[in-house]
Amino acid sequence: MATETTEQPIDIELPKSLRATRLGAIAHLRLARAEKRNALDDGTVLGLETFFTRLPGDIRAVVLTGEGAHFSAGLDLFDRLSEVTEHHDPLEGVLHSRMWHRAFDAIQFGRTPVIAALHGAVVGGGLELAAATHIRVAERSTYYGLPEGQRGIFLGGGGSVRIARLIGVARIQDMMLTGRTLSAEEGHSAGATQYLVDDGKGFETAMALAAKAASNTLTTNFAVLHALPRIFESDPASGLLTESLMAAIAETSGEAKERLKDFLEKRAAKVTRQS
Numbered sequence: 128m129a130t131e132t133t134e135q136p137i138d139i140e141l142p143k144s145l146r147a148t149r150l151g152a153i154a155h156l157r158l159a160r161a162e163k164r165n166a167l168d169d170g171t172v173l174g175l176e177t178f179f180t181r182l183p184g185d186i187r188a189v190v191l192t193g194e195g196a197h198f199s200a201g202l203d204l205f206d207r208l209s210e211v212t213e214h215h216d217p218l219e220g221v222l223h224s225r226m227w228h229r230a231f232d233a234i235q236f237g238r239t240p241v242i243a244a245l246h247g248a249v250v251g252g253g254l255e256l257a258a259a260t261h262i263r264v265a266e267r268s269t270y271y272g273l274p275e276g277q278r279g280i281f282l283g284g285g286g287s288v289r290i291a292r293l294i295g296v297a298r299i300q301d302m303m304l305t306g307r308t309l310s311a312e313e314g315h316s317a318g319a320t321q322y323l324v325d326d327g328k329g330f331e332t333a334m335a336l337a338a339k340a341a342s343n344t345l346t347t348n349f350a351v352l353h354a355l356p357r358i359f360e361s362d363p364a365s366g367l368l369t370e371s372l373m374a375a376i377a378e379t380s381g382e383a384k385e386r387l388k389d390f391l392e393k394r395a396a397k398v399t400r401q402s
């Protein structure tokens with residue numbers, strides 16, 4: 128893999144609220160609306176969809192961060208209030224939520240692993256966004272909230288499905304019914320994140336993890352991103368069959384044969400204890 132040390136631009140047209148650069152094979156996408164605490168308006172959500180569906184083919188992993196003191200304040204309530212006041216139309220609301228689903232599906236079921244580095248507020252739609260990524264790293268300043276409950280609205284960006292699978296329905300019910308927030312430590316032990324790091328260490332940790340994920344074969348990463356969650360959701364018999372099919376495709380790829388040969392000829396790294 129290329130070992131470039133300077134960030135280069137990525138040629139995808141994005142709204143001002145998103146900024147993308149690349150460092151070798153890793154893209155760095157920033158929520159760049161710090162003055163509004165990275166609140167997600169329609170333009171930003173559509174920009175996320177554009178970014179993840181138009182990623183250059185040689186990008187092998189993405190790191191997602193938020194600029195300023197918070198990762199994201201969730202749905203842009205001003206943007207939304209004007210739509211709701213103007214339209215009074217339930218169908219418009221359904222289509223709006225489906226637009227978020229499309230954009231976040233492009234993240235979860237895209238071409239590359241996505242690692243989110245979280246800090247500060249990760250609330251509402253911001254938590255739904257984080258839940259669509261594959262690995263979440265939280266700095267200790269992170270806290271999680273679902274203020275939808277207090278705002279008189281509901282989840283709409285896939286949280287009922289994705290956040291529920293991470294931390295469970297009972298925690299979501301508590302957060303939405305009572306306004307409870309979870310600290311970085313509570314979120315971590317509940318399953319919201321795979322890594323908990325000191326403040327200021329999120330980005331470098333996420334970049335290091337992205338480099339590891341980027342060095343896997345494309346087929347294995349495809350299997351992990353696309354097959355594994357579907358297998359988990361399916362009935363066991365169908366899941367086992369899908370697993371066998373995916374395993375056969377993965378092990379017959381040219382890259383897998385090379386890697387297996389490297390191990391047999393003692394050129395590959397051993398599995399070692401990390402901490």
Ligand code: 1HE
Pocket residue numbers: 162163164166196197199200201202203204205206224227248250251252253273274275278280281282283284
């Ligand atoms: C916003 C938003 C927003 C801030 N939409 N403009 N989300 C919420 O209910 C969270 C609401 N936000 C907050 O609780 C706080 O802003 C934070 C804890 C995130 C940050 O606090 P702080 O003190 O750093 O910032 P602030 O002074 O509250 O906000 C700074 C500016 O950002 C201010 O604008 P200004 O023009 O007065 O400077 C805020 O109005 C603006 N701002 N949050 C719009 N959310 C698909 S369904 C998903 C449903 C949801 O996500 S519901 C959860 C919505």
